Every structure is written in C-alpha cells, then in structure tokens.
Amino acid sequence: HIARVTLDPAAVVAPVNRRTFGTFVEHMGRCVYTGLYEPGHPSADDDGFRTDVLALTRELGVTTVRYPGGNFVSGYRWEDGVGPRDRRPRRRDLAWRSIETNEVGIDEFARWATKADVEIMYALNLGTRGVQDALDVHEYINQVAGTHLADLRRANGADEPYGIRMWCLGNELDGPWQLGHKTADAYGQLAAATARALRAAEPDLELVVCGSSSSSMPTFGAWEATVLEHTYDLVDYVSCHAYYEEHDNDLGSFLASATDMDHFIDSVVATADSIGARLRSKKKIHLSFDEWNVWYLTRFQSQVRADEWQVAPRVIEDEYNVADAVVVGNLLISLLRHSDRVTAACQAQLVNVIAPIRTEPGGPAWRQTIFHPFARTAALARGDVLRTDIDGPSYPTVRYGEAAVVDAVATHDVQTGDVAIFVVNRDESRPVQITIDLSRFDATVSRAQAWTLADDDIRASNTVGDQDRVTLRPNRKLSIHASGAEVVLPPVSWTVLRCS
Numbered sequence: 001h002i003a004r005v006t007l008d009p010a011a012v013v014a015p016v017n018r019r020t021f022g023t024f025v026e027h028m029g030r031c032v033y034t035g036l037y038e039p040g041h042p043s044a045d046d047d048g049f050r051t052d053v054l055a056l057t058r059e060l061g062v063t064t065v066r067y068p069g070g071n072f073v074s075g076y077r078w079e080d081g082v083g084p085r086d087r088r089p090r091r092r093d094l095a096w097r098s099i100e101t102n103e104v105g106i107d108e109f110a111r112w113a114t115k116a117d118v119e120i121m122y123a124l125n126l127g128t129r130g131v132q133d134a135l136d137v138h139e140y141i142n143q144v145a146g147t148h149l150a151d152l153r154r155a156n157g158a159d160e161p162y163g164i165r166m167w168c169l170g171n172e173l174d175g176p177w178q179l180g181h182k183t184a185d186a187y188g189q190l191a192a193a194t195a196r197a198l199r200a201a202e203p204d205l206e207l208v209v210c211g212s213s214s215s216s217m218p219t220f221g222a223w224e225a226t227v228l229e230h231t232y233d234l235v236d237y238v239s240c241h242a243y244y245e246e247h248d249n250d251l252g253s254f255l256a257s258a259t260d261m262d263h264f265i266d267s268v269v270a271t272a273d274s275i276g277a278r279l280r281s282k283k284k285i286h287l288s289f290d291e292w293n294v295w296y297l298t299r300f301q302s303q304v305r306a307d308e309w310q311v312a313p314r315v316i317e318d319e320y321n322v323a324d325a326v327v328v329g330n331l332l333i334s335l336l337r338h339s340d341r342v343t344a345a346c347q348a349q350l351v352n353v354i355a356p357i358r359t360e361p362g363g364p365a366w367r368q369t370i371f372h373p374f375a376r377t378a379a380l381a382r383g384d385v386l387r388t389d390i391d392g393p394s395y396p397t398v399r400y401g402e403a404a405v406v407d408a409v410a411t412h413d414v415q416t417g418d419v420a421i422f423v424v425n426r427d428e429s430r431p432v433q434i435t436i437d438l439s440r441f442d443a444t445v446s447r448a449q450a451w452t453l454a455d456d457d458i459r460a461s462n463t464v465g466d467q468d469r470v471t472l473r474p475n476r477k478l479s480i481h482a483s484g485a486e487v488v489l490p491p492v493s494w495t496v497l498r499c500s
C-alpha cells in the first residue's frame with residue numbers, strides 16, 4: 001500500500017484545545033480506592049495518594065478530570081464525603097452494587113487534582129437529587145467565605161474555594177439503567193432549572209447538559225434535540241459518550257471505530273445547530289465528549305458478578321492490546337479533527353477501570369498499551385489542528401462500509417514551526433508507505449522523528465509481569481526530503497511523526 005498526506009498551513013480547523021486530553025475518575029471499582037488512593041502503599045504520600053500513579057498521570061499529560069461519576073454520581077450524596085473521616089457513612093452504591101466508604105470526597109480529590117496539576121470537571125447528581133443539592137455542592141466548592149457551606153469547607157481545611165469552572169448537569173439520564181432515569185422533557189426541564197440556579201450563583205460557569213449515552217440509544221438525536229430546546233441558551237456543551245469493542249472477531253470494523261465517532265460528532269453538531277437555527281440563535285453549542293474509550297462491554301454484561309457489595313472490587317479492569325491502542329490513538333485523531341466543536345473530552349477512566357494506568361494493591365503501577373498514543377498525542381499536539389488531505393487505499397468493513405486504511409490528523413505550531421502528524425494503518429497484514437507532503441509550508445524540512453506502536457502479535461498486552469511489552473519505539477523506516485517525509489507504517493499500527 002502507498003498513501004499520501006498533504007498538509008496546508010492555511011487549512012486550520014481550530015487551535016488544539018488542551019481539554020481534549022481530559023480523563024475521568026469515578027468512584028467505581030478500583031479507580032479511586034487502591035487506584036489513585038491507597039494509604040499504606042509504599043509510594044503513598046501524607047494524604048494517602050499513590051505517588052507512582054500521580055507520576056504516571058502527569059506523564060499521561062492529562063488536563064481535565066471529570067469526577068465523581070459516571071453512573072455512581074446519580075445516587076451520590078456529596079456531603080457524605082466531607083468532614084472527619086471517622087464520621088463518614090458507608091453507603092450502598094446502587095450503580096455498581098458496591099460499598100462506598102466515602103474516605104475520599106471532594107476535599108481529598110481536589111488535593112489530588114492540585115498534585116496531579118489537573119482541572120476538575122464536576123458532575124452533579126441529577127438522578128436522585130436536584131436544584132437545591134446542586135446549589136449546595138456549588139456553594140461548598142466555589143463560594144469564597146461567609147456562608148454556611150463555604151465556611152464548612154474552610155472548617156474542613158480548604159480556605160480557598162476550588163474555583164471549578166466546568167459542571168456536568170447529571171450523567172447519562174437517557175439510560176434506563178441510570179438511577180433517576182428521565183424522559184428527555186423531564187430531564188430538559190430539570191437541567192434548565194439547575195443551570196438557571198447555578199448561573200444565579202456564578203454566571204460564567206461552563207455547563208454541560210447530558211446528550212445520549214451512546215449513538216445506538218433508541219432516543220439518540222431526539223434526546224439531544226428535546227434537551228437542547230429546553231436548555232440551549234443556558235448551557236455551553238452537550239455531552240457525548242461512546243465505547244468501542246471488537247464484535248464477533250470483526251477486527252476490520254473495530255479498527256475503523258473512529259469513523260463511527262466522526263459520524264457521531266457530525267450528527268450531534270447537526271442536531272445542536274438545527275435547534276440553534278430554530279431558535280434564531282447565533283450561539284454555537286460545543287461538544288464535551290466526556291466518556292470515550294475501548295471497553296469490552298459485551299463481556300462485562302454477560303458476566304455474573306460474585307463480588308457484589310464489596311469495597312473497591314475489581315470491576316471492568318480490561319487488559320488492552322495493540323489493536324486497542326491503535327483504536328484509541330485513532331479516536332484521538334477523530335476528536336482532534338473536530339477541535340472546532342469538540343472542545344472538551346475525557347477518556348474513561350484513569351486508573352484500573354477501563355484505564356490507561358493499572359495498579360496492584362500494595363504492588364506496582366504500570367502503563368497499559370492505550371497509555372502510549374494518549375500520552376504522545378497530548379505531548380505533541382500543539383498549536384493549530386490542520387485539515388488533512390489523505391489519498392490512500394480503502395477496505396470493506398461489515399459495520400461501516402468502505403473505510404480508509406490510513407487515517408490521520410496534523411497539528412502545526414506556528415511558534416516553533418513543528419508539524420506533528422498522528423496516523424494509523426488499519427490494514428491487518430500489509431504495511432503502508434506514506435508520504436507526508438509539506439510543500440505548501442514556507443520552511444523546508446530539516447528534521448523528522450517518528451515513533452510507532454506496533455507488534456507482530458496484535459493481541460500482545462502489558463501485564464504486571466511484563467509491563468513494557470508494548471510501547472512506542474522509534475520508527476527507523478523514515479526518510480526526509482526538503483518538502484516532507486516518508487515513513488513505513490506496519491500493519492495495525494499507530495505512529496506520530498514530528499517534522500521541523
């Protein structure tokens with residue numbers, strides 16, 4: 001196979017949004033407990049946070065972290081997680097049929113976020129709770145001082161308000177599995193009332209209304225339209241959630257998952273814009289793709305769980321392989337190329353639960369395969385996202401029809417002149433020789449580097465016993481010329497090239 005990627009510095013989509021590289025911490029399984037928090041672990045700091053996990057979180061390049069759920073949040077009482085630890089109640093978590101000890105609450109998580117140098121995106125409980133509770137937790141988190149809940153926070157050790165900007169108006173309330181599941185009308189009215197109340201407290205918050213929990217929901221599209229009819233002028237974002245997996249050994253379709261994400265994003269943008277047009281509004285709603293990843297969901301749904309009502313059970317600790325990492329890298333390509341409308345995104349989740357970082361209680365923390373494309377994209381995507389013109393072969397897929405073998409996106413940093421090209425080869429057996437055409441750029445190319453994630457065994461993964469089996473390696477099949485570069489992409493691979 002051969003392919004050509006032509007780039008034009010004038011074809012700018014939008015600046016790279018740092019919030020594209022968000023993640024998600026839910027009180028679920030071992031994400032919090034024995035994930036990021038484990039007092040007694042050899043690496044734990046004075047607050048009980050695992051410093052090995054903190055170091056990997058920083059290395060991952062995460063920016064924004066959605067917290068505390070997820071399905072969990074729809075039954076959560078935030079006040080259980082503040083104040084003296086020995087008085088915090090143990091509660092049932094009905095979403096995951098686990099026990100929540102409340103050892104970690106917003107004050108601890110805010111401390112962790114400061115150490116990890118990340119911004120919190122706070123999700124409100126609009127499942128079993130409503131406007132008053134949203135105002136209360138907002139007062140606790142963001143009010144300066146001199147009111148009951150702001151002073152409670154100060155008494156609990158946090159003098160300064162946390163200043164959280166982004167607030168999610170509930171989680172997946174279109175889903176029948178969600179505690180407090182609602183019709184689009186009922187949710188739209190509650191979200192509007194909550195948004196109005198929050199804006200009365202702090203007008204310039206950034207508010208995210210729930211879109212569909214997947215594009216395969218029967219209400220997809222209609223849900224967004226109805227909810228936005230109620231909330232268009234009151235919110236900034238509508239959320240999108242999508243999880244991908246390989247069905248029926250159909251690797252070809254799985255590798256093309258990003259075409260589905262592209263379509264999902266385009267559909268939600270079109271739906272939001274049609275409501276805007278009907279309302280004669282000049283405002284554009286942005287997309288917060290605040291749950292996305294590979295998740296072996298079918299396997300999880302078919303499992304009988306023997307660990308119910310336990311503290312921090314092992315739930316959905318998927319072990320990712322090379323193909324999964326290529327798909328994750330490709331999903332980031334999709335998010336980046338929509339940077340004009342997708343201005344926030346969270347990979348779900350950060351630690352242990354469908355996560356790039358894995359830990360063992362009392363033991364090591366390590367990088368799953370999917371860690372690598374995320375970390376390298378977060379590190380190298382700088383400046384503006386460029387539209388990418390790709391001329392290459394295609395292949396038939398069962399789910400998505402004819403799909404491109406090569407998918408790519410590029411960023412251009414006008415300050416440094418660096419161009420980064422993120423590219424996948426979805427072919428299962430053949431390499432692709434790819435030419436990057438930079439002839440439309442003023443400067444000639446003097447340096448290029450490329451790193452590739454690939455393996456002869458595309459099912460290879462990183463395990464506690466072999467933590468670096470799959471990693472990024474310099475791609476030696478790289479040549480440069482004045483107006484571009486050429487590189488060979490192995491079958492089922494993710495590559496980044498940096499040219500300057």
Ligand code: AHR
Nearest residue numbers: 026070071072171172348
């Ligand atoms: O990330 C796991 C779960 O997926 C979240 O709790 C929920 O919002 C989604 O269905």
